Amino acid sequence: MNFIFSIPLKQKWEVRIESDGKLSASDSGKRAVLQLESTGHIQNRIVSVDEKTCCVIGDFIIPEERRHDSNDYLISFFRGFSTERLRETKGNFYLIIISEQEQLIRIVPGMMSLLPVYYSFSEDTLTVSSRADSIVKLNRGKFTVSKRYILEHLLFGYGFLENTLFREIKLLPVNSIIETQKGEWRIFTHTRISDLFVNSPVPWRKSVEHITDLFIERSADYLPDQAYYSSLTGGLDGRTILAAGLARGKQITAYSYGSASDKDVYIPQKICRDINIPYRAFILDQNYAEKSFMSDAREANLITEGNLRFSRATYLMLAREISRESAFMLSGNFGSELFRTPRKAGNMISSLVFAMFETDSDLEMANLIKQSQILKYLDISLFKLELEELADDCLAYRSNLRKTISRIQGFYVYMFEEVFRKYFGPELILENTCISNRTPFIDFKFVSEVLKSELAGCNSDFMTKNPFSRYKGQVVYPYIIKKTYPRLLNYKLDREYSPGDFLTLAGKARIARGFLLRKLFVDRSRYKQPGYNRLAMNVNISKIDSSAYDFKFINRGNFDPLFQNEGWSDDYIGFNIMVSLYDYLKTVTTGNTNVRL
DSSP: OEEEEEEESSSOOEEEEOTTSOEEEESTTSSBOEEEEOBTTBOOEEEEETTEEEEEEEEEOOOGGGGGGHHHHHHHHHHTOOHHHHHTOOEEEEEEEEETTTTEEEEEEOGGGOSOOEEEEETTEEEEESOHHHHHHHOOSOEEBOHHHHHHHHHHSSOOTTBOSBTTOEEOOTTEEEEEETTEEEEEESOOGGGGOOSSOBOHHHHHHHHHHHHHHHHGGGSOSSOEEEEOOSSSHHHHHHHHHHHTTOOEEEEEEEOTTOHHHHHHHHHHHHHTOOEEEEEOOHHHIIIIIHHHHHHHHHHTTTOSOGGGTHHHHHHHHHHTTOSEEEOOTTHHHHHSOOOSOSSSSOHHHHHHHHOOOHHHHHHHHHTOGGGGGBOGGGSHHHHHHHHHHHHHHHHHHHTTSOHHHHHHHHIIIIIIIIIIHHHHHHHTTTOEEEOGGGOHHHHHHHTTBTTSGGGSOTTOOOHHHHHHTTTHHHHHHHHHOGGGGGSOOTTSSOGGGGGSHHHHHHHHHHHHHHHHHOOOSSOOOOHHHHHHHHHHGGGSOGGGOOOTTBOHHHHGGGGSTTGGGGGHHHHHHHHHHHHHHHHHHTTOTTEEO
16 A cells, blocks of 8 residues: 655646556656555555545545445545545545646645655655655655664654655655645645643543543444454453454454463453454464564565564564454554553653653753763764754754643653654554554544543653552543443453453452552563563574674674674663664665665
């Protein structure tokens, strides 16, 4: 479900639909303008509406009551296209609207922009694509690897704001549209996350029933008519998604992954056995580590343009295996982050992000960036200018947020605009090569209502450790389960209490006891990688040749020891970030004469 659109701004162009169903355009017949690539599980759809050609790329979810006349629904949708109608949509997709008569092209990603749109302008041509490397391949001009992006990627785990690996290519901002008309082009943001916050959120007890009913209503369209797989672990997010599907009589196979002894395997295994639904465990053992992990890691890295990280290669295996039996999988992604305020650095959010919103001193924040431990793996003398610019931009970014919203709200703007699409987005891109992963918790209408209530993480204190705040960040799940498939309330979570405990006095006492025991006896001071990740890296570290990453900006004295005597385990996250980026960078620069370092 990739596309690339090369638009000549100084020439009149025309559009044609080819017989194979692909949409293409040309400027006086000289070069292709739009090329579409679809995967087998979802076909691109093209409709003609009032002399406009409208294209849907990806999983644009048709409302349940309109699936029998989906083509008419699409025509009606495009005929009345507006920001409000876009906000009602569900799924991860791109829309392209073309009017040859008006010389208008409009490219619209789905709400929350979980799938990226890249663009580059040069020599009177605007090129827009779902992949940055496609722009590099199509254009004859030179592209320069961005040292600034390398810094951002190492410090945050992904790029900052609109920056990409190539200086000449930018990333479209969240909830924005890029369009051209009569030789001019522009970008405009139709929905700002900061506008969704409220100063006086509705108390959670008064809002929980409304939020529960809204989720049940909005999630219904995400549930496919055909058989699908639903993620089920030891947590609440997946169990809630499963309950919604079971309540509607859907044909579901639950799944999870991990080592055989993981709670995320044996808890769902017991649940599914008891309620008599199919369950499939994907065991990440020595056999997987030896035979599949490294090849999956490198392929996943190419598909996601160096953004997924080797440690998350499992998602490619899962998507492939599940796609043999279904075109759809559902997961609880985004649920925990929406309801519970993140408070610990790890794979998803770096310590610098927390510092950006926690510290008040500009000097202290700038020093934290410039003195970050991960910079020791670079020849920092080559990055002095970029490091100063990045520190200044981070300070300006948070200063701008603090003018109108609170500290925790600013943090959540970063979560929605940066973390969600740059951490979870690559996972969706990877899975989209063979299957659609539907994620009901990020439904825009649902999110908008949650943010008005105390149930939202953005309406707690920043990095709160208050057990009550953590409680109300989870209580909506049991309410949903109770109304959909209450039997799932009774099975323990990975925290040794059950969802039903949130709804009784005795249960709340068990939750409080569990909280105190974890606080006293569980060390949560630093991120610990799962055992199967350690196994996979130990087995495959010899297959990664550090000398192949022969970039002059690497500090060999600090970088090379990571590959010896499990040196990588001391900085597991940083190691994965670097190796994934460098492996991809090596691929795109080797033999490519129009890319320069």
